Each structure stands twice: as C-alpha cells, then as structure tokens.
Amino acid sequence: MMPRRLSVLAGSGALVSHVVEAALAAGDVVQVVGFAPQPERQGVPLAAGSLTNPAAAIAAIVAFKATHVVLAGALMISDRDREALAGFAGGAPGAAQGDAALSSVTASIEKFSGAKVIGVHEVAAGILADAGQIAGRLPTDAELAAARQGLAAAREVGRLDLGQAVVVAGRRVVAAEDVGGTDELLVRVAAHRAAGRIGNGTGPLVLAKAAKPQQPLYVDLPAIGPDTIANAATAGIEVIAVEAGRALVLDRPSLVAAAERHGIAVIGLSIDG
Amino acid sequence: MMPRRLSVLAGSGALVSHVVEAALAAGDVVQVVGFAPQPERQGVPLAAGSLTNPAAAIAAIVAFKATHVVLAGALMISDRDREALAGFAGGAPGAAQGDAALSSVTASIEKFSGAKVIGVHEVAAGILADAGQIAGRLPTDAELAAARQGLAAAREVGRLDLGQAVVVAGRRVVAAEDVGGTDELLVRVAAHRAAGRIGNGTGPLVLAKAAKPQQPLYVDLPAIGPDTIANAATAGIEVIAVEAGRALVLDRPSLVAAAERHGIAVIGLSIDG
Known part of the structure; x- marks a missing residue:
C-alpha cells in the first residue's frame, strides 16, 4: 500500500x-x-x-x-x-x-x-469511545438514567449548533456547553454548585457529551481526556457519559488513572437505545 | 363583584x-x-x-x-x-x-x-409583551432574521427545561441561559466577546427570550426589565426579542428610557410566524 x-x-x-x-x-x-x-x-x-x-x-x-x-x-x-x-x-x-x-x-x-x-x-485507531465502561467505577441505575437523559439533551443542544455537552442534576438539565467549551462549562457548574443552586440533592451530577447530529464524523467530534476528568471532579460531577462511536477518548491511560483517582464512572452509550 | x-x-x-x-x-x-x-x-x-x-x-x-x-x-x-x-x-x-x-x-x-x-x-394588566415594537429603535431586516432564529432556539432550550433565553451572533446560537438566569448569561456573553469568540463580524448580537412550550401561563414567564437592557448593552447586544403574549415587560417606562439610551431595539414576535 x-x-x-x-x-x-x-x-x-x-x-x-x-x-x-x-x-x-x-x-x-x-x-x-x-x-x-x-x-x-x-x-x-x-x-x-x-x-x-x-x-x-x-x-x-x-x-x-x-x-x-x-x-x-x-x-x-x-x-x-x-x-x-x-x-x-x-x-x-x-x-x-x-x-x-x-x-x-x-x-x-x-x-x-x-x-x-x-x-x-x-488515523489514530482506538480513539473512538466504545459502548460500555470506559474508565473508573460502574454507574448506578440512577446515574445511568441521568446519563441517558443527558445524552439526549446534549444531542438537542448540538442540533442547535450551540455545543456538544450538558450537565444533568437528577432529572434536570442545569447547564449546556456554549462557545466557551467544556472546561468553561465545568467551571460554571462548579459556581452553580457553590451558590447552592445544584448538587445538594440525592440525584447525581452527570456530564454528557454527544456529537451534533448534523455533523460528519471527520469534523470536531466531542472529546474527553484526563483534564476533563479533573475538571469534572472539581465541579462535583460523578459520571461522564459520551456517545459511543461518535466521541474521542484522548490519552486513555491517564484518563483511566484520573477516573480511578476521582471515583468517577466514565461510560459510552448509544443515544437511541 | x-x-x-x-x-x-x-x-x-x-x-x-x-x-x-x-x-x-x-x-x-x-x-x-x-x-x-x-x-x-x-x-x-x-x-x-x-x-x-x-x-x-x-x-x-x-x-x-x-x-x-x-x-x-x-x-x-x-x-x-x-x-x-x-x-x-x-x-x-x-x-x-x-x-x-x-x-x-x-x-x-x-x-x-x-x-x-x-x-x-x-393581576397586572398590560404586563404581557405585545407583538411589534416595544422600546427603542426599529430592528433591521438582518436583526429580525437573527431574532426569529433566536426565539426558535430559545423555545428548544426551554423544551429541555434548561432556560428561557439564548444569544445569537449572526446565524449562530452562541450561548443559552441556564440555572444562573439571564443576567449571568449576559455576563458570560460579555466575556465571550472580550475573548474575541463572538461579536467582531457583521452579524448582530441578539438576546431572545421565549416561554418553555410545556409551561402554563401562570408560572415563571420570561421577563425583561430596565436591568435587562443595561446588562444587554454591556454585553454588546443590539436587539432584544421576546415571545409576544408569553413574556413579561417590567417597569415599562424605565425600560423604554434605557432602550432609547442604549440604542437597543426591543421587539415582541410570535415564534410560529
């Protein structure tokens, strides 16, 4: 060849x-x-x-x-x-x-x-997120339900071309990524939590990232990496869910170590079932 | 009676x-x-x-x-x-x-x-926004087009129960209200503009507020007031559009004066045509 x-x-x-x-x-x-x-x-x-x-x-x-x-x-x-x-x-x-x-x-x-x-x-084989456990602990049933809601909401936010990520608290979408990107979203969520607006209930805080439904696979897929895990931990996020087959997992060994360290469940899910 | x-x-x-x-x-x-x-x-x-x-x-x-x-x-x-x-x-x-x-x-x-x-x-007659000019100057055709896109996007953001407002730059939804409310949204937009992410093109910056489609008229309608105008001006917003018949206009005399002072067009539009 x-x-x-x-x-x-x-x-x-x-x-x-x-x-x-x-x-x-x-x-x-x-x-x-x-x-x-x-x-x-x-x-x-x-x-x-x-x-x-x-x-x-x-x-x-x-x-x-x-x-x-x-x-x-x-x-x-x-x-x-x-x-x-x-x-x-x-x-x-x-x-x-x-x-x-x-x-x-x-x-x-x-x-x-x-x-x-x-x-x-x-080019980089193995960089796409598979369905199933990616790093850290397994999610609970309540976390899985929140993750599914989050991924569906992330896709709608993507349909608006606004961003590729949302944060869910319990059954509620509390923030969405905008032109500032995921790290700024997580800083904002940390501020909402510090202000007492979210995060004091029994429902989990979940970060969900999904591709924009109208975008092709060769442009700007949503990504997570070790920094995402660290910033999510600071914001009180307990679960990170990404769209299987349409999200990138960067620097997987460091990401796995960070998820383990912070007790965060990282999973890949297909949105439609 | x-x-x-x-x-x-x-x-x-x-x-x-x-x-x-x-x-x-x-x-x-x-x-x-x-x-x-x-x-x-x-x-x-x-x-x-x-x-x-x-x-x-x-x-x-x-x-x-x-x-x-x-x-x-x-x-x-x-x-x-x-x-x-x-x-x-x-x-x-x-x-x-x-x-x-x-x-x-x-x-x-x-x-x-x-x-x-x-x-x-x-209880308070005249508090609902009518269709048409509410305060300030008339919008341009480009501003009207961006306002219509913004209101449609605000309704989708409301359908997610995330917030009732978005900001559009040109043809692009650049930020959405979350649990922090409209004033925090405008602070965020000002920061995006200062960072050079938005606002240096020929397209207008528009704030659009619409009711959540699933909410009844007696709970938490989106509102604008004099403070909204002042905060919008700080963020570089040129047009504020609200959903006619499903948004509140607070302290109308002060709002009209503020819109005049800042050169902002404030309009009511129905979303569906």
Whole structure:
C-alpha cells in the first residue's frame, strides 16, 4: 500500500500530537498546517494556516502533494473568521455560521486541494469511545438514567449548533456547553454548585457529551481526556457519559488513572437505545 | 363583584411589588407569602414561606381564606428543594425536576388550599409583551432574521427545561441561559466577546427570550426589565426579542428610557410566524 501523504490541519490541544504520532507510526508522510501555535516535530514540516486566508492553507496542502487531510484540535473561530469561511465554503456572505454549518468547508478543501478529508479515528485507531465502561467505577441505575437523559439533551443542544455537552442534576438539565467549551462549562457548574443552586440533592451530577447530529464524523467530534476528568471532579460531577462511536477518548491511560483517582464512572452509550 | 382575596407567593425582584400594587389598585385583599426576603407593605400581611415545607405555605393561604393565588418573582430552588417539591406535587421521590415539571406544584396548591392559581398578567394588566415594537429603535431586516432564529432556539432550550433565553451572533446560537438566569448569561456573553469568540463580524448580537412550550401561563414567564437592557448593552447586544403574549415587560417606562439610551431595539414576535 502506498503510504499516505497526510496534511494535519491543526488547532490546539493534545489531539494534534496524538494524531501526528499515530500517522508516523502507520508509515504516513506527515505535514502540519498550524492554525494555532505548534511545537517543532522532527521530520514533520510545518506550514502556517490562517482562518482569514483559507487559500494559503490550500496552497500549502497542494505544495505538499497531500493525498489525505485530517482536521485535529480545537480552534477558536471568531464571527469575522466564520463569515470569511462561509464565503470560502460557498455560503452566503455575512453569515457567521455555527460549527456544523462549517462542515461544508471540508468539501471546499477536497475540491481545491484534490486530497481526501478523513477523520482522526481513521488515523489514530482506538480513539473512538466504545459502548460500555470506559474508565473508573460502574454507574448506578440512577446515574445511568441521568446519563441517558443527558445524552439526549446534549444531542438537542448540538442540533442547535450551540455545543456538544450538558450537565444533568437528577432529572434536570442545569447547564449546556456554549462557545466557551467544556472546561468553561465545568467551571460554571462548579459556581452553580457553590451558590447552592445544584448538587445538594440525592440525584447525581452527570456530564454528557454527544456529537451534533448534523455533523460528519471527520469534523470536531466531542472529546474527553484526563483534564476533563479533573475538571469534572472539581465541579462535583460523578459520571461522564459520551456517545459511543461518535466521541474521542484522548490519552486513555491517564484518563483511566484520573477516573480511578476521582471515583468517577466514565461510560459510552448509544443515544437511541 | 366580590373582591378577590389574593395570596402572592413571592420570590425576589421587582415583579412582586408590581403585582401587589396592581392587586391593591384593583381592590383585592392581598397577603404575601414570602419565599425570599420581603419589605413591609402597609395593609398587606406577610407570612413566611419555605420550599422545604410547602405545607406551611398552604396553611397560611388557608388561614387567609384566599380565593386566588399568584406566583411572582424569582426563586432559587436547590436540588434538595426540588426533590421535596416533587414529592409535594405527587412526583417520584428523589427526582430533582426542572421548572416546567414543577408546574404540577400549582395543581397541588389548588387541591390543598381550594384557591385558584392565576397568572401575574391576570393581576397586572398590560404586563404581557405585545407583538411589534416595544422600546427603542426599529430592528433591521438582518436583526429580525437573527431574532426569529433566536426565539426558535430559545423555545428548544426551554423544551429541555434548561432556560428561557439564548444569544445569537449572526446565524449562530452562541450561548443559552441556564440555572444562573439571564443576567449571568449576559455576563458570560460579555466575556465571550472580550475573548474575541463572538461579536467582531457583521452579524448582530441578539438576546431572545421565549416561554418553555410545556409551561402554563401562570408560572415563571420570561421577563425583561430596565436591568435587562443595561446588562444587554454591556454585553454588546443590539436587539432584544421576546415571545409576544408569553413574556413579561417590567417597569415599562424605565425600560423604554434605557432602550432609547442604549440604542437597543426591543421587539415582541410570535415564534410560529
């Protein structure tokens, strides 16, 4: 099999290095196009990406003769950047679209570069959450019920293109992720708990993360990692539930150790049954 | 017509005094049952309410021989209180229900007290938002489009029983109200804007508030007042849209003056067309 020539369109966070290493281990020839600051990586050329000038990234991909492109890592995309990207993707000018709407950007990448856009799970095997226990203790029946409600709510919040996560207290959705991301959501939940608004009942606090139903598998899947566990513990979260097959588990050994340390149950569930 | 004997189950905020004054002006005999600290009001007896002991409030209503009950003002209801209220309302014990689920509490109030629960708009005439311009300048077409998207999203957020408000930037839902309420939502939006995540495009920032579709008209309608305008201005909001006929406009003269001062368009819209 020909080795892939893989351009990694890279944001911030641990996922980028994980994907680069997995690709190199698989024999791929790898380039990073950085949309956020990137470390030097031996044998991996680095090009500069800019959201306001997508054509420059396309040129870098073409110059590298990439056969495949993967998007990895978190990006902060301002309204102005979104308006520029919407134009690049052939949308209406002046429309600051949400993340799911920006999925059409990948079609433009394929059209202009000739490379195929693939998902991080096609590069880093084993990164997708399975159904069942992922880390830590087993959940109770009440926790499972709250987790199922949370995942259904997370999908609705995703349908609005608002975020991919919610927190449930007992039978009640008490907060949803927004453009600030999961870590800020957990800080907010900790504040609600400190204010006495949630968390003093018998019902569990559950963090649930699900993919946006309208998004393809190769863009911005919800992810959890060791930091998620630590921040969740600080917020008083007892269970973390992710959508099986449509969420990423980063740095699994550290995540498992953190879940064990904090007594948190981490599970994968399918939403529809 | 017999004057009503009206028990006002009172939380915090300006709405309580507004309702008490409107009732007195209409010739009602008024009692306040305070679930949050209340000022002395001449000629209005004050009883102490407690969420963890709903029976005491019922006893006060019965002792007053109330013919009608109205719920007014904001309440912070902890998970433990919700579990107690769910039991009072005949729900499953241990279930910390959301606000809409607690609507069944009003049925228990009627059953145990014999009084009829009515809405604040049945006491304070003119408090419901009409369709059309409410205050400030007229919105642009782009602002109207964003407002319609926002109201539809606010209703979905309400269906989850999470909150009654969202903020839209351009075509994108960027934040939703949670158990922290609208003022905290606006503080959060201001922070997102300061971080460069939103607000630097050509699309407008819109605050939209809609009632939860499953809630009756006599419980916890979304409200705006002069403070909402001031906090929205700080967050960079250019338009405030509320659901016509299902939202409260508090202290209208001050709200109109504040909207004028900040150049904010305040409008009422029906969601379905």
